Structure formats: structure tokens, C-alpha cells
Amino acid sequence: MSFFAQLDFTVLAPSLPFLWTGLLFTAKLTFIAMVGGILLGTLLALARLSPIYTLAIMATWYVNLMRSIPLLMVILWFFLVIPLITGQPMGAENSAIVTFTAFEAAYYSEIMRAGIQSVSRGQVWAGQALGMNYRQTMSYIVLPQAFRNMLPVLLTQTIILFQDTSLVYAIGAKDLLKAAEIAGKNYNRPVEMYIFVALIYFLICFALSRLVKHLNSRISIIR
Amino acid sequence: MGRRQLSHHFDNMNYHWNWGIFLEQVQAGEETYLDWLITGFGWTVAVSLTAWTIALLLGSIIGTLRTVPSIKLTVLASCYVELFRNIPLLVQMFLWFFVVPELLPHNLSLWVKQDMPAKEFFTAVLCLGLFTSARVAEQVRAGVQSLPRGQQFAGLAIGLSLTQTYRYILLPMAFRIIIPPLTSEFMNIFKNSSVAFAIGVFELTFQARQMQEDSEQGIETYLAVTALYFICAFIANRTMAHIESRTRVPGFITNDK
Numbered sequence: 001m002s003f004f005a006q007l008d009f010t011v012l013a014p015s016l017p018f019l020w021t022g023l024l025f026t027a028k029l030t031f032i033a034m035v036g037g038i039l040l041g042t043l044l045a046l047a048r049l050s051p052i053y054t055l056a057i058m059a060t061w062y063v064n065l066m067r068s069i070p071l072l073m074v075i076l077w078f079f080l081v082i083p084l085i086t087g088q089p090m091g092a093e094n095s096a097i098v099t100f101t102a103f104e105a106a107y108y109s110e111i112m113r114a115g116i117q118s119v120s121r122g123q124v125w126a127g128q129a130l131g132m133n134y135r136q137t138m139s140y141i142v143l144p145q146a147f148r149n150m151l152p153v154l155l156t157q158t159i160i161l162f163q164d165t166s167l168v169y170a171i172g173a174k175d176l177l178k179a180a181e182i183a184g185k186n187y188n189r190p191v192e193m194y195i196f197v198a199l200i201y202f203l204i205c206f207a208l209s210r211l212v213k214h215l216n217s218r219i220s221i222i223r
Numbered sequence: 224m225g226r227r228q229l230s231h232h233f234d235n236m237n238y239h240w241n242w243g244i245f246l247e248q249v250q251a252g253e254e255t256y257l258d259w260l261i262t263g264f265g266w267t268v269a270v271s272l273t274a275w276t277i278a279l280l281l282g283s284i285i286g287t288l289r290t291v292p293s294i295k296l297t298v299l300a301s302c303y304v305e306l307f308r309n310i311p312l313l314v315q316m317f318l319w320f321f322v323v324p325e326l327l328p329h330n331l332s333l334w335v336k337q338d339m340p341a342k343e344f345f346t347a348v349l350c351l352g353l354f355t356s357a358r359v360a361e362q363v364r365a366g367v368q369s370l371p372r373g374q375q376f377a378g379l380a381i382g383l384s385l386t387q388t389y390r391y392i393l394l395p396m397a398f399r400i401i402i403p404p405l406t407s408e409f410m411n412i413f414k415n416s417s418v419a420f421a422i423g424v425f426e427l428t429f430q431a432r433q434m435q436e437d438s439e440q441g442i443e444t445y446l447a448v449t450a451l452y453f454i455c456a457f458i459a460n461r462t463m464a465h466i467e468s469r470t471r472v473p474g475f476i477t478n479d480k
């Protein structure tokens with residue numbers, strides 16, 4: 001094939017620092033959305049399981065709404081609506097962070113809900129029998145076990161989140177993919193750049209999914 | 224918040240609603256914005272359904288291969304699944320659109336780049352179809368593996384070949400079992416088709432961005448487009464539920480909803 005002779009991967013070296021800043025933003029976005037999403041998701045899960053009817057309904061609606069709209073539309077929605085509410089323009093990067101945290105919370109909440117329901121009711125009764133109130137039972141007994149049971153699933157969702165961050169392309173935030181596109185244009189070598197970022201994404205996701213598999217087997221032995 | 228900031232805030236909240244916008248003409252041309260959205264809806268449905276056909280066919284084959292007693296085939300099928308699952312869909316879209324045509328033999332490459340009709344559409348369908356096929360394959364594999372081993376032994380014992388065992392015994396049950404996860408995949412494919420905007424398919428998200436810029440009525444635009452996505456998801460869900468109830472084997476998998 002004559003093709004491989006035309007490929008010129010030497011352009012990668014000078015653009016590495018630029019791609020690195022893109023990757024850093026992707027990592028930052030993934031990390032903040034993961035931590036924020038799990039916290040917010042846990043609250044949503046507790047709300048859905050709460051005996052207060054309105055709270056449960058509102059949380060259910062939020063989760064179902066987020067889950068039935070394409071992420072791209074959610075990104076566009078937040079980018080449009082946040083400035084209307086706050087009254088000042090918000091950068092694409094910050095908008096992306098808010099969007100992903102709010103969006104992923106819906107998915108994490110479904111996982112945490114399953115996790116909470118996986119803890120046997122006897123545990124809750126035991127907590128109550130010890131004189132613990134709702135907050136104590138949840139934070140000392142139920143949630144730690146739920147979190148532990150669901151750790152592999154939470155991580156799998158984080159891998160999906162990591163891949164999904166590439167969609168900030170739609171609002172022009174400078175993540176890894178956008179950086180590659182810009183570098184590809186600057187050096188007039190888009191093909192090499194796309195192959196390179198695909199490889200980076202693949203390696204990171206593949207390594208993480210191996211980690212999840214490893215974790216899964218360890219957890220299943222403990223149980 | 225200072226007083227000036229507050230009034231500024233108020234000005235911004237004072238969004239100028241215009242629900243008649245859909246019937247107005249676009250800046251350059253005879254069409255109305257409604258025409259744009261209808262076109263977008265059409266492309267979204269076309270991309271999703273065609274890609275779903277590819278995903279079901281390929282996914283069933285790859286998923287089955289992951290369960291057959293042949294290490295070579297299993298490893299090959301696993302590589303396929305890992306490859307498509309570990310690269311973001313948008314990056315795959317760019318790979319198919321910008322990179323793959325460069326990899327083709329010279330004449331074919333030129334044809335793809337210059338003369339291929341509806342290039343964006345076919346690229347998006349291929350990309351989304353293969354991406355989803357890896358996910359369908361995982362479900363098919365899980366479905367086959369969830370069946371008791373005895374089923375396969377029984378098939379072989381009555382003299383069926385391995386292919387016949389899969390065709391008449393394992394797959395018919397496996398597919399019934401995996402209808403719920405396949406339903407989510409079918410709904411996902413409509414959502415994922417939005418990524419095709421990036422290579423210039425005139426689907427709903429593309430039209431949403433275009434109409435928002437052209438009309439400056441972002442909220443009405445996005446509300447309409449979101450509603451259209453809802454309709455897709457709803458119809459997909461109902462269709463699969465219908466199939467699920469029609470194909471149910473009496474006395475077997477029950478789902479009393």
C-alpha cells in the first residue's frame with residue numbers, strides 16, 4: 001500500500017504539549033463530573049427512594065428526562081440556558097463541567113439506587129435498632145456497602161463518561177479531540193492526528209476496563 | 224449582586240419568546256424553519272434505522288462467535304468488540320470520515336472523496352452501525368451464555384449440527400431473553416445518531432444548531448428538537464415492547480408489567 005509511505009507521524013512531536021493541555025482538560029472534566037456526578041447522583045437516588053412523594057417524583061422526572069435526551073442536546077441546552085439565567089456569558093469549558101456533572105448525576109443515581117437496594121433491609125433495621133437516625137443509618141451502614149457493591153459499575157460508567165467528554169466538541173471546548181483537530185489543521189496533517197488521538201482514547205479506556213474486570217473478580221471473591 | 228448587575232440580569236431573563244418562529248422563513252431561502260426540522264427528523268430516523276439493521280445483523284454474528292467452541296473465532300470477535308467499545312463515537316465518526324478514505328486504494332479513495340453520493344449519510348450509518356453492533360454483540364453473548372449448558376448438549380444429542388443447534392435452539396431463546404437490553408440499545412441509537420452532525424449529516428442536532436444560529440430563538444428550537452427525540456425514543460420503546468409481547472414463549476420468560 002502506498003498509503004503508509006505518505007503518513008508522517010513526525011508532526012506529532014511538536015504538537016505533543018498542545019495535545020497534553022487538551023488531555024488535561026479532558027481528564028479534569030472527567031474527574032469533576034465523576035466526583036460531582038456521584039455525589040449528586042447519590043442524593044438523587046436517596047430522593048427517589050425517599051418516602052416524601054413529591055421529592056421522589058421530582059428526582060424520577062429529572063433522571064428520566066436526562067436519560068431520554070441525547071447528551072449533545074443536553075450540552076447545547078446548558079450552553080444556551082446558563083447565560084440566560086446567570087446573566088453573564090460562561091466559557092465553553094465551565095459550561096461543559098456543569099453540564100457533565102448534572103447529566104452524569106442521572107446515570108450515577110441509577111447505579112447508586114441499585115446499590116442501595118442491593119443492601120439487605122436487615123442492615124437498615126440493625127441500624128435503627130442501634131438507635132441511629134436516617135442520616136446515620138445511610139452514611140455509616142447503607143451507603144458504604146452500596147458504594148462498594150457498585151464500584152465496578154460506577155467505574156464502567158466513568159469510562160463511558162470519559163469517552164463522552166469528546167462531545168464538548170459541539171460547543172468548542174478545547175479537550176483532547178479539539179486539540180487534535182486544531183493541531184491537525186495547523187500542520188495540515190489531520191489523518192495522523194485523528195489516528196493518534198483514537199489510539200490515546202483506546203489505550204486509556206482499555207486499561208481502565210481491564211482494571212474494572214480485575215476489581216470485579218476481587219469483589220466477587222470477597223462476597 | 225449590585226443594582227446594575229441585577230438589571231442586566233433582568234434584561235437577559237427577559238427572553239423574547241416567539242412560538243411563531245417555526246412558520247417563518249429562514250434567512251436565506253424559501254424554506255421555513257419547520258421544513259428544516261422535518262428534514263432533520265427524517266435524516267435522524269433514516270440514519271438510526273439503517274444503522275440499527277447493520278448493528279443487529281453484525282452484532283448477532285459477532286456475539287454468537289464469542290460463544291462458539293473455537294478459540295480463534297472467540298479471540299477475533301473479542302478484539303472486534305474491544306476496538307469499537309473503547310474509542311469514543313465522535314472519534315470513530317472522524318476516523319471513518321477523514322482517515323478511512325485515505326487508507327483505500329487510490330481510485331476508490333478518489334471516488335469516495337469526490338463522487339460518492341450521500342457520503343455523509345453512508346459514513347454515519349456505517350460508523351453508528353458498527354459501533355452499535357459491538358454493543359449488540361455483548362448482549363447476544365450474554366443471552367447465549369445465560370442459557371443452561373444442557374440446551375446445547377440436547378441439540379447436539381438429537382443429531383443437530385452446531386449451526387443448527389444455534390439456529391433452532393440457542394439463538395431463538397437468547398434473543399427473547401435480551402429484548403430488554405436491546406430495547407435500550409435501540410433507543411440509544413436514536414440518541415447516538417446526533418453525533419452524525421459533526422460530519423455534516425443534516426439530522427436533528429445539526430438542524431437545531433443551524434436554526435438556533437439563524438433564528439436566535441434557541442429555547443423554542445431546542446424544545447421542539449428535544450420533543451422530536453422524545454417521540455423517537457417513545458416509538459422505539461413501544462415497538463420493542465410490542466415485539467417482546469408477541470414473541471413471548473408461554474410458560475417461559477415472564478415480564479408482568
